[in-house]
Amino acid sequence: MAEPETTTHPELRPASPAWRPGDERPDIHSILRVDQAGEFGATRIYAGQLAVLGDRHSCAREISKMALQEARHLKRFDELLAERGVRPTLLQPIWNVAGHALGAATALISPQAAMACTAAVETEIDKHYAGQLRALGAEEPELAATIAEFQAEELEHRDSAIAAGAEDTFGYPVLSALIRAGCRAAIALSKRI
Known part of the structure; x- marks a missing residue:
């Protein structure tokens, strides 16, 4: 049976297998770089919306609460980058402008469109974090615990956005698909650059 695309209850996910000799080890620098970039981007999206x-x-009020959680996530990933000597993405100036612009543009459409943006971003981040947790297995228990905690909060953001009318936005399927595609591109680029 295939694993669902997203899961609303991380505690119900099966445990990831531990790394075994011959398996490719997770690229911790890439994981930290992209996660820090994502949390930075999220803070910029919320700043634009507000x-x-x-x-x-x-x-x-809900957006402000989410923004505070994202700021806490960013702070932790900033600390992890410093502790492990990992450079942030070189694309951070672009994510600074692009995140703020995305947040502002969706908020200009409507409050529901701002929530549609949150729902789309957090859906992609859930998938992203789930993949990282599978890759980490038991290799990095502290990092995995941090990612799992933040993933649960991102799912709360998605669920709150949907409850606030995200799916009622005119053109929601198209808007959501575009934002999700942008997130996937940003993730792929931030891992490497």
Whole structure:
């Protein structure tokens, strides 16, 4: 039976097998680089949304709460990069502008479109983190625990966005697909550059 695309209960996922001789070891530098970049991008998306929405809309409080969690995630990945001597992605200036622009643009469409952006991004991040947890297995238990904790919070963000009307956005399937494709591209680039 195939594993579901996303899981709403990380504690129900089967344990990842440990690394075995002959298996490719996970690229920890790449994992840390891309995760730090993703959390940085998320903080910029929320900053863009809040710059447009301010506190005038009911979703602003929820977005502010998510932004605080993303800032905590970013802080932890910044610490891990420093501890392990990993350079951040060279694309960070691009993600700075692109993240803020994406957040602002979706918020300009509507508060529901801002939530659609969150739902799309967090759906992709759930898949991304799940893949990392499979790759890590028992190799890096502390890092895996951090990723699993953050993954659970990202799923909360996705679920909150959907509850706030993300799927009611005009053109939601197209908007979601475009944002998810952008996330996949950003992930692929940030791993290496």
